[in-house]
Amino acid sequence: MSETPDTLVEPALARTPLDALHRELGARLVPFAGYDMPVQYPTGILKEHLHTRSQAGLFDVSHMGQLRLCGRAADAAAAAAALETLVPGDLLGLAPGRMRYTLLLNDGGGILDDLMVTNAGDHLFVVVNAACKHADLAHLQERLGDRVAIEVLADRALLALQGPAAAAVLARFVPAAAAMPFMSYAEARLRGIPVLLTRSGYTGEDGYEISVADDRAETVARLLLAEPEVAPIGLGARDSLRLEAGLCLYGHDIDRTTTPVEAGLSWTLGRRRRSEGGFPGFATIRDHLDHGPTRRRVGLRPDGRAPAREGTGIVDGGGRPLGHVTSGGFGPTVGGPIAMGYVASAGATPDTPVTLVVRGKPLPARVVTLPFVRQNYYRG
Template sequence: MPDYARVHALSENRALTSSPDSLKKTPLHRLHVELGAKMVPFAGYDMPVQYPAGILKEHLHTRAHAGLFDVSHMGQLRLHGANPAAALESLVPAELQALAPMRMRYTQFTNDQGGILDDLMVTNAGDHLFVVVNAACKHADIAHLQAGLAGRVAVEYLEDRALLALQGPAAAAVLSRLVPGAATMPFMSFAKAAIRGIPVLLTRSGYTGEDGYEISVVNAEAEAVAHLLLGEPEVSPIGLGARDSLRLECGLCLYGHDIDQTTTPVEAALMWSIAKRRREQGGFPGAAVVQAQLRDGVARKRVGIRPEGRQPAREHTEIVDAAGVRIGEVTSGGFGPTLGGPVAMGYVATAQAAPGSAVTLMVRGKPLPAQVVKLPFVPQNYYRG
């Protein structure tokens, strides 16, 4: 423990010198420090990258039991208006008008070139849409929504709410003790509930590849909810380090890395998130580009990559073909604790994008043999009723 305190002090000093006093804190900040977390700056917030157990154990614990994540830095929004689903469709390619009440969907804000401004979750909460966006993009997203939907939709930024994620195979059993009926909520559904009298907004969703929930609660009650969940024997606190290795292993994109303004949903292999009506009718920014790519194909695609051996290939690692010609770049890369080996995602030329294709990763000037593989690297474990 003293050594963790030391590391913690070091990282705090670094955070203070790199961005003096400007780091924001989530309502769970005090709890993270109490739990011995190593805090690092992330998207303008002082966030726990790991707790004393460490990234490896936290990752494995989440896949075996349940982990509690603080994702309060993400942006929670409400869109109010006569028909917010129809209005929001002018900014995203998802089918939202057919989204049933109490159901949620993954989509992206696109730009006029079909590039991705951010990815987000949209919930039909009945009389409004409940939207969760990435921390680093949230202020730009709000401005984009206000400009794009002016006169049709009012954007409410829920700055007073924290967001917790409970993820793992034991998540349903744990939450059922506090919220009767939680275990049978459908995957990608929404419910209003109460945890020991504290009102919460629940979604059966997450970003780890495991079953689980995201729990929105007012800031003032966030610590109480976190304590209740951490009091259950299966639950451990999990930092952003393991959140990243968990999402990479299950093949999910990290905005600013695997997707950005220069990658389209077609190149990013996110076409599953664009329904037939929207593909045909368009009506979202960059629709012409996306439709042309669907018709004519794309020059590059996002794929899963397994390096041979144990050495990880990190973001920006160059990918070359057998002749040494550059065919792409790694956008996320690291070690998959569940798989017990290195894993990566990146973009490669379409000719080499089929699973089984042999590629070479140039790691610190040395060629590392690797193979294109189907995503996810580990099976998804979502609730299927």
């Protein structure tokens, strides 16, 4: 039997503040973005996935980058104006205590990273991908360093509590958390421990991300895990949950070669920003908006049971290439194989039949609307 990639050894991995807890819980640790991260616990990915959809899961996402951007003003407007020169989201329109998903773009409109930006009142709180955080920081320093003080919150852990029971669980410790709107931010205390809460996540479920000082992270994790609804969940289920929810994984579904319009992320382009521009790659993105891109990210549903993994070729009925799968696997809630990929725009209409070439064999599939499962975000 061939080896799976996670058995390969890589040197000098960083550990998150929850490393000892992961080991105690029996996690299988794998290298991810330079960190030793739990891919699964003894429960296994399938059950962890289904548990998150039915109750609540606790994820360690401390490998992600947490930044604070401060402009030379008492509010976050100066930092927002500066950051708007690098992203297409409407950050000036972001009220205090609200957050937005946006994209760092290059001059061709390609995506350097996807990130969450929160107006924390007197500064912006920014969360970026682990694998991109060093490059992002260099990019922000170079482009904004003269106007904005950029602080890396290197001594903070990040936990995600996700699932339909997340709000009830967190409200036992922070009653105000239950009424937080989706995509909002609050500073709070959890059993006396200062935490930064956002009502957000990467699973398609209601839930929170909890930023907490390194040395208090394990205490917070143990408090949450002691609640009957909560189970520890690894990166394996995080990936299958986000794929079912139709959410992009940077470096796979989006990268420097994909624009927001191609990626189906036009909704992140603020209305004012679409007309005014003032962000990298505006000309290309405006052209994609006006005339349509030549390819689009779509959902794919293979017939049968064989998963189509990243890199699988997508062809039309005549065998002509349409594109490639960028994320693919098994959706535990769907109960079958699911994938996302890019296809020529003409073939991007839902229900278009396509063929996936898996191990040299044609596998019938069809284009479907994303997400694969209903998103269950909190709507008040």
